[in-house]
Amino acid sequence: MFIFLHLRIEEEAIQREVISRGFKRVLIQTPEGLRPYIKELIEKLRKSGVTVLLSGNPCFGACNIALTEAEKLRADAIIHIGHSLMVSCGNTPVLYFDAMYTFPFEECLRKAEEQIKKAGRTVALFSNLQFVECLEAIRSILENWGLEVYIGRGTGVKYPGQVLGCNYTVPLNVESYVDFFLFVGDGSFHPLGLALLTNKRVLALNPVTCSLKDMSELKRRYLRRIYASIVKAREGKVFGVLVGLEPGQFRLELAEGVKKLIEATSREAYLIGFTHLDTGFLEAYTWIDVFVNTACPRLSIEDSERIAKPILNPAELLVALGLTSWEEYVGEYSET
Ligand code: SF4
Structure with missing residues (x-):
């Protein structure tokens, strides 16, 4: 539908x-x-x-x-x-x-009512900018169902409940009060990003398809894939550290720090600057074994599946270099 x-x-x-x-x-x-x-x-x-x-x-x-x-x-x-x-x-x-988009959320919520109620009694709502305006009305409906509803506030965003794929301060600020999170918006990037940062369940209500998805399976799949990438990266000799040159992605100090860490383990590392990156371009660096992403998390979460070589984020690199354990990285969530 x-x-x-x-x-x-x-x-x-x-x-x-x-x-x-x-x-x-x-x-x-x-x-x-x-x-x-x-x-x-x-x-x-x-x-x-x-x-x-x-x-x-x-x-x-x-x-x-x-x-x-x-x-x-x-x-x-x-x-x-x-x-x-x-x-x-x-x-x-x-x-x-x-x-901002508006959509007939009453209909979608009614369809998902049973699944939402089963997830718990307290929930935090979050969304990207395009759907954030609907959150207050959704809160009223859920409260009428008897749920306790939180809409967090955070830094670096304009509205309560709003997230960016690189900023989840809003839902994480209310994490300890809730049984689960409900994302309102399309695509898996934002709800999966939060699912990777919390052990609480994350449900995603897609207003385009009017469907509700539990992010647990996608999270498990991502962790399995990343675990395999980390194992492969341990054998790597030459690393490429990706530095996004767009104003909000530019983290040169982090990238330099990552490079030093890699070099301290007697491996080679090079910084690779880009404004718009297509993962296909990376494959031309045939002599680089592993990429480390310091720019937009979308590259690691969604695009990394498109190339055979590992693309790790800095936290995953620490696991590959033996500086953190896999269990520490995934927290209590260790189903791989
Ligand atoms: S870095 Fe990525 S997640 Fe963050 S604002 Fe830019 S595109 Fe969105």
């Missing part, structure tokens, strides 16, 4: 802000999923005498700001739609605007 989602972009607010700040030439940057919906906004800006430029590069998150494009295209400002501020950077002003 597929559900019709309604997307809301704050076109009037964007137009007002651009005009009031006197910007004459703006670059619009959005994730690919929102690009079909921005034509009306473009028309409004054009009618107000503003020259509109469009970013053609991929846009995966708030970490990824089109500063180079804006500078080269001589834009006065970047209109970044669909993510909230993560890091302040560059000389070009960046204006952030939400894009």
